[in-house]
Amino acid sequence: MAGGTLQNTGVDGAAFAGLRHRLLFPSWLTIGVLLVIPVLLMLVYSFLTKEFRGGVVWEFSLAAYDQFFFDRGLFGDEPVKIEWTYINIFIRSIVQASLATVFCLLIGFPTAYYIATRPASSRAIWLFMITVPYWVNLLIRTVSMKFLIRDTGPLNHWLMQAGLISEPFHIINTNIAVQLGLFYSYLPFMVLPIYAAVERFDFALVEAAHDLYANRWTTLRRILIPVVRPGVIAGCILVFVPSLGAFLAPDLLGGAKNFMIGSLIEEQFRGSAGNWPFGAAASMILLSLVLLVLMYYARSESRRP
Amino acid sequence: MTITKHSGKRNILTAAMAASLMLGAGAVQAEGKLSIYHWFEYIPQDLLDKFSAEHDIEVTMDTFDSNESMLASLKAGKLGSYDVSVPGDYMVEIMRNDGLLDSFDSSELANFGNIEEKWVDVDFDPGRKHSIPYQWGSTSFSVNRDVFDGNIRTTSLLFDPPESLEGKINMLDSQGEVMALASMHLGISQCTTDRAELESLFSLLLAAKPKWASFNSDGAKDVLVSGDAAVGMIWNGFGAKARAEGANIEYSYPDEGYVVWMDNVVLLKDAPNRANALKFMDFLLVPENIAAVTNFAQYTAGVKGVSDLLDAELKASPEANPPADAPAGTFVQACGEETQVFYDKIWTALKK
Amino acid sequence: MSSVGERIKSYPGFGVLAAVCLVLLYAPLLIVMIYSFNESPSITRWGGFSLTWYVDVFTGSESSKFKVAAWNSISIALMATIGATTIATAAAIGMTRSGYWRGKSLSFALINLPIMVPEIVTAVATLIFFSAIGFKTGYLSILLAHIVFCIPFAYLPIAARLQGISSSYEEAAIDLYASRWQAFRYVLLPILLPGVVSGALLAFIVSLDDFLITNFVKGAGVETLPTAIFGAVKQGIKPNIMAISTLMLLVSVLFVTVSWWIGRVGDKSSVVASK
Numbered sequence: 001m002a003g004g005t006l007q008n009t010g011v012d013g014a015a016f017a018g019l020r021h022r023l024l025f026p027s028w029l030t031i032g033v034l035l036v037i038p039v040l041l042m043l044v045y046s047f048l049t050k051e052f053r054g055g056v057v058w059e060f061s062l063a064a065y066d067q068f069f070f071d072r073g074l075f076g077d078e079p080v081k082i083e084w085t086y087i088n089i090f091i092r093s094i095v096q097a098s099l100a101t102v103f104c105l106l107i108g109f110p111t112a113y114y115i116a117t118r119p120a121s122s123r124a125i126w127l128f129m130i131t132v133p134y135w136v137n138l139l140i141r142t143v144s145m146k147f148l149i150r151d152t153g154p155l156n157h158w159l160m161q162a163g164l165i166s167e168p169f170h171i172i173n174t175n176i177a178v179q180l181g182l183f184y185s186y187l188p189f190m191v192l193p194i195y196a197a198v199e200r201f202d203f204a205l206v207e208a209a210h211d212l213y214a215n216r217w218t219t220l221r222r223i224l225i226p227v228v229r230p231g232v233i234a235g236c237i238l239v240f241v242p243s244l245g246a247f248l249a250p251d252l253l254g255g256a257k258n259f260m261i262g263s264l265i266e267e268q269f270r271g272s273a274g275n276w277p278f279g280a281a282a283s284m285i286l287l288s289l290v291l292l293v294l295m296y297y298a299r300s301e302s303r304r305p
Numbered sequence: 306m307t308i309t310k311h312s313g314k315r316n317i318l319t320a321a322m323a324a325s326l327m328l329g330a331g332a333v334q335a336e337g338k339l340s341i342y343h344w345f346e347y348i349p350q351d352l353l354d355k356f357s358a359e360h361d362i363e364v365t366m367d368t369f370d371s372n373e374s375m376l377a378s379l380k381a382g383k384l385g386s387y388d389v390s391v392p393g394d395y396m397v398e399i400m401r402n403d404g405l406l407d408s409f410d411s412s413e414l415a416n417f418g419n420i421e422e423k424w425v426d427v428d429f430d431p432g433r434k435h436s437i438p439y440q441w442g443s444t445s446f447s448v449n450r451d452v453f454d455g456n457i458r459t460t461s462l463l464f465d466p467p468e469s470l471e472g473k474i475n476m477l478d479s480q481g482e483v484m485a486l487a488s489m490h491l492g493i494s495q496c497t498t499d500r501a502e503l504e505s506l507f508s509l510l511l512a513a514k515p516k517w518a519s520f521n522s523d524g525a526k527d528v529l530v531s532g533d534a535a536v537g538m539i540w541n542g543f544g545a546k547a548r549a550e551g552a553n554i555e556y557s558y559p560d561e562g563y564v565v566w567m568d569n570v571v572l573l574k575d576a577p578n579r580a581n582a583l584k585f586m587d588f589l590l591v592p593e594n595i596a597a598v599t600n601f602a603q604y605t606a607g608v609k610g611v612s613d614l615l616d617a618e619l620k621a622s623p624e625a626n627p628p629a630d631a632p633a634g635t636f637v638q639a640c641g642e643e644t645q646v647f648y649d650k651i652w653t654a655l656k657k
Numbered sequence: 658m659s660s661v662g663e664r665i666k667s668y669p670g671f672g673v674l675a676a677v678c679l680v681l682l683y684a685p686l687l688i689v690m691i692y693s694f695n696e697s698p699s700i701t702r703w704g705g706f707s708l709t710w711y712v713d714v715f716t717g718s719e720s721s722k723f724k725v726a727a728w729n730s731i732s733i734a735l736m737a738t739i740g741a742t743t744i745a746t747a748a749a750i751g752m753t754r755s756g757y758w759r760g761k762s763l764s765f766a767l768i769n770l771p772i773m774v775p776e777i778v779t780a781v782a783t784l785i786f787f788s789a790i791g792f793k794t795g796y797l798s799i800l801l802a803h804i805v806f807c808i809p810f811a812y813l814p815i816a817a818r819l820q821g822i823s824s825s826y827e828e829a830a831i832d833l834y835a836s837r838w839q840a841f842r843y844v845l846l847p848i849l850l851p852g853v854v855s856g857a858l859l860a861f862i863v864s865l866d867d868f869l870i871t872n873f874v875k876g877a878g879v880e881t882l883p884t885a886i887f888g889a890v891k892q893g894i895k896p897n898i899m900a901i902s903t904l905m906l907l908v909s910v911l912f913v914t915v916s917w918w919i920g921r922v923g924d925k926s927s928v929v930a931s932k
Contacts, residue, residue, distance in 0.1 A: 014754060014755055014756030014824075015754050015824055015827045015828050015831060015837070015840065016750050016751065016754040016755055016827075016837060016841075017754070017755040017756050017758075018837075019751070019755075019837060020751045020755040020758070021751075022751075023747040023748065023750055023751030023755075024747070024748050024751040024752070024764060026743075026744045026747055026748070027744045027745065027747070027748035027767070027768050027808060027812075028764070028767060030744060030804060030805055030808065031767055031768065031770055031771065031805060031808065032767070034783065034786075034801055034802070034804075034805045035770055035771060035774065035779065035782070035783075035805055036767070036770070037786065038779075038782035038783050038785060038786035039774065039778070039782045041782065041785055041786055041789060042778075042781060042782040042785050045785055052642050052645070053376060053377075053380065053399070053403070053645075054376065054377045054380035054381060055380050055381075074503065074504065074507060074647060074650055074651075075500060075503075075647075085653065085654060107674055107677065107678050107681070108678070110668070110670065110671040110674040110675060111671075111674055111675040111678040113668070113671055114671040114672050114674070114675040115675065117666045117667060126675070128913075128914075128917060129679055129682075129683075130678075130679075130682070131913055131917065132909070132910055132913050133682040133683065133686065134913075135862050135866070135909045135912065135913045136686065136905075136906050136909045136910075137865075137866045137868075137883060137902075137905055137906075137909065138866060138868065139866075139868045139883045139886060139887060139890075140686075140689075140886070140902040140905060140906060141685065141686065143689070143886070143890050143894060143898070143902065144685035144686055144688065144689040144902070145685045146890075146894065147685070147688070147689060147692070147894050147899075148684070148685045148688055150531065150533060151531070151532065151533050152531050152532050152533065154688055154692075170472070172533065173518050173519045173533075184681065184682070184685070187678065187681065187682060188682065191678070203666055206666060216668060220668065241773075241775065242775070242776070244775065245775030245776060245777045245778065247776075247777055247869055248868065248869070252890070255518060255519030255520070255521065259656060261777070262775075262777045262869075265777050265778075265781060266777065267656070269377065269381060269781060269784065269873070270374050270377055270378065271371075271373060271374055271377065271478075274373070274376070274377045274380070275649070276785070279781060280781065280785065283777070283778045283781050283782070286775055286777070286778060287774060287775065287778050290773070290774070290775055291773075294773055340877045340878050342877070345888065345891070345892055346892060350718045350719075351718075365877070365878030366878065367877055367878055367880075368888060370891065381784060381788055382784075382787060382788040382793070382794055383794065383876065383877055385793065386793060386794070386795065386876050386877030386878075387877050521891075523888075523891035523892045524891055524892060524893055526892070526893070527892060527893025527894075530893070531893070
């Protein structure tokens, strides 16, 4: 999804045009059967009746969506109100994912820019250094973060030894820990697409701006940012979308109390709730949100000059 | 250059073929197999190895961290892939009613007679048609004595804690046990359908929630040892292990009551290796073998002739020996759907 | 570029932020690496340098579990890579060498669907699907799920590389009476190979890393390294977990290095696009 590299340029040859169906069929079949049909089935499940303690009964029901949006009291006989429990979980997830995106952008943009403006030799090393964490197992990265920030972990230990704090800095099992985990997990996703965009940027434009007495910050705002915008947007999406459905960070760093959408869904299939239709409905709502974001991206891309 | 590229590709292909061949070989070997679905950290590896060696059976084990999650996974398509599981008392009853268990005749187990009399005719499995005892023990909580030196024999430390303990409490991620302890704290009956009682239960837990740090079952020992939690709801044997690992903690037998439970090895429906499952159950009814579990997990077995085989330390452990004036513990009940719907709503509100 | 150009290109503080970025990315990993050599079984106190925990990984009580899990991870990743790379290579040629046709962007969206759908949604949907059709979860269910989400990761670098290769090569071959297969096998594929290897390496590492989907679709007794580590971590971070993590980290570094090197030898743009 990095920048414009995926756009079909239209200058491709057509040597294999006659074989196109045979070449594409395996991918259509695999993804169609093992992803599209399952997602459609999940949509169907979200409209079924839940079976007591896991599973579904094949009977149409809106109960899952009703439970998501409406509160009828503990005993189901109070006047209908908006149910904030789940909406709040979604809002919290959106806020956490947005914050993670903003923080990643604040650190990621200058980093990407700095790397792209290095001489070729040191640029390669910088790029390599950013790429390595990207491919290190997310689980292991989250676990390292958990280890680092726990009350009795190295961070608190050193801060206390250095006399900077007297009480352990309590981060683990808070929303801050989840935020830190998301930021840390997806930071490389922000740097790489922005880097790709800046690298292609023609710095003659900057010199031209400079010749016209624009200062550096004006140049940055008026020339560089508009040109590299697609890379920035791609980076934001690559951080925002996985953050929204993250499971590991809230589960391992949030102490299972700071629920995000991912944990809510997992609980319906794995935990005591055992409510499949509700889990399917929550998944559908998450998927719709993500598709909205991607459609917005596609539209802004197609309008790009 | 071209040659190296080709040979590289050939290497990958060879490796893939070798991989699939070896997998195939693994499948052929599947003569004597046993697939266990067990709690985490609840059986010593040595004992599994011993069983494998004695019967020439290859044992695989998956773990779960709560009765409810085990039930959920079995219902989500795992039934038919495990031979035995180890549910708690009330969960045996639920699984039995849901038709998830296979039955056996007491004559199929040579060591059936080793079960202690009081554990043969139990409410959750009268006459032991589906299960054998594994371990039993209690659920309450341990308190870090470096942090809190007051009276610990009250469930208030969990549900209405003093300010000094706020934010330092870990709860087990186990709906049945949390609800049962909370009901005891309020002095209401378990699985109540009374509206006022349910409302008071709800408001108690909702008020307590901000004072809890986390819900964590598999990490319940770790958070006490590391000091991340000063009060931790925990099973007695797990609490004893935490103490053995260096935490200055004391296990509480609260005056309001506490949960007792018995975990049982059950024969699952559609077990792929039913005969081996029975061999395993028989194996666990041998005093020497089940004593190894007890020494490892630090709970209590339900088999005759175990006590002489236990470590002296375990026999004297404060976790395993309630004080003389402690009340008797209570089993968690399997609630009907009517109550369960409320419990689920309360539970979601707690964890949101 | 002139020194004036260099100066106006740089912004004060950006270098500092880049350094901060590296520290943030590496600090937790380095700390885990350091503590994996800790003599003391306590995970926070330092008790001197030792390789105890590495020995424990290979010979300790949990070693057999981790060995089986490692073997599952590697064999699944290998087979998923081969499956996904083959499918993706065919798809990439079908997409980039077929001119314009209706439904092309739909096909593009379909191929890349696995990276657009949030992982938790894919996990749940796959679980529901397998359960509905009565497909017994196990080794095979993990493999199938892995092939699906590896396809776009293999596809993107291959397609990027293909777009950089002029179609005149295979067209010339066909003009010289090569069959389409020969044109592919002897002309296009050798030029394309860096892209294919780069895509295969990405697919491999993505499969090796996956936790969430595997956790939902794995069957009885089948663990991969990430699910085994997750299970162990839930009970507390023990030093042997840090040793395993360090080993996995080194494997990742090795793969990135190889993939990166191949990318540099081949086409630089294909590597950039793959990230």
